Amino acid sequence: MVIVSRQNPLVKELASLREKKGRRARGAFLVEGTKMVREAFAAGMNVLRVAVREDYAGEDFPAPAVVLGAGAFAAVSDEKTPQGIVAEVALPSARLRPPAGNCLFLDGLQDPSNVGAIVRTAVAAGYGELYLADCADPFSPKSVRASMSGVFFARLMQGTREELLSLIGVPLIAADMGGEDVFSFTPPAQFCLAVGSEGSGLTQAVRGRADFTVRxxxxxxxxSLNAAVSAGVLMYALKAQTHLRR
Amino acid sequence: MVIVSRQNPLVKELASLREKKGRRARGAFLVEGTKMVREAFAAGMNVLRVAVREDYAGEDFPAPAVVLGAGAFAAVSDEKTPQGIVAEVALPSARLRPPAGNCLFLDGLQDPSNVGAIVRTAVAAGYGELYLADCADPFSPKSVRASMSGVFFARLMQGTREELLSLIGVPLIAADMGGEDVFSFTPPAQFCLAVGSEGSGLTQAVRGRADFTVRxxxxxxxxSLNAAVSAGVLMYALKAQTHLRR
Incomplete structure (x- = not known):
């Protein structure tokens, strides 16, 4: 059966995942495109449902599937040129806990594509635990897309600056124009790297808590640099200096 | 006098700068927003003309100014929420020449925001000469915006892979998944870093010309990483390793 009405409850449910309120209400987020859906399954995510546009001719996935007409699918999709497949995936646990390894603190990053690109880099560089204070939601469609499969592997913890900072028991390295050259800085064995927004940098609350500052x-x-580029350079520079030290 | 018609020849001229054809025909590109226009002047760019929306209340600039009605301005602007000011700036010289310092070769990068972010990072990291083969035009409004003021300071040379490669007389370091860990690689005193597109990596032509490959x-x-993040990490890693070596 093909669902054609945009008013169909199921279509409205899926479309609601484009907004944070809808994601929170349903405890789920939207993953779009064949590759991303495939990777969600490969990563062992809890895929609640797959929805395809009636002309979708790609691979099948082992999840309850619904078929949507073009108009109904367009109401659900967030892409400019959709491939015709989305999945509703359960939000992974975001229970707050202290970091087990090196981690990242994001302070007020509002651009969803930058947040996603940072999640992608963080997983690649071994900063798989991220603390997000006052940031764009990493589970928005734009951020999920920019993270590639990063959101499936990272531990993304959102909260207020105060609660997140009080949780992180390791030395905090803050990125700041006035800091030490990161390429001649020797980081401690375990640390949390804090990066701020492109426009305003770190907030005073985070800067005040920093044990070191690097630039x-x-x-x-x-x-300045693009926020995702800057976070990437810092993550890798600190990682390299840590290895050199050992 | 306020120009209200989108059909006004001057409005059509400015609007044509949104497309590469128009930029080439007029030998100029579009810079948008108070900060970027201010930086174009500060950088000593040849600003041919400034156009403001009739309600623009920002600072004045020392260039011939035209005032546009809201509709005419919207036809010229490339921003979602325009500040109400654009400048037509003469394209800087793009005459091909061999690199004087370390440089960057971009191989088939099609995303204008990534190209712009890479230009921004390249200027910051000291790779001010860029060779662009089959890439998105760095002077498109999206790329100019992402470069911040990078396009004012970089030397951006566009051409075919063959002519650009034959021009670069220094060792070529290619970014490739199969290469040596860039953080344990010692680069030569002068080099050109070549990065490919996110989807397909480097072309065979560029890979075949490489003296070294790093990952x-x-x-x-x-x-993989976002193309701009990846280029940024590589530029800074090679720069740091060069300094360590000396």
């Missing part, structure tokens, strides 16, 4: 050396004509 | 070490669950 990326830059040409004098440059004020 | 960013990644968690096994990660396939």
């Amino acid at each position: 990326i050396p830059m040409d004098a004509r440059t004020e | 960013i070490p990644m968690d096994a669950r990660t396939e």
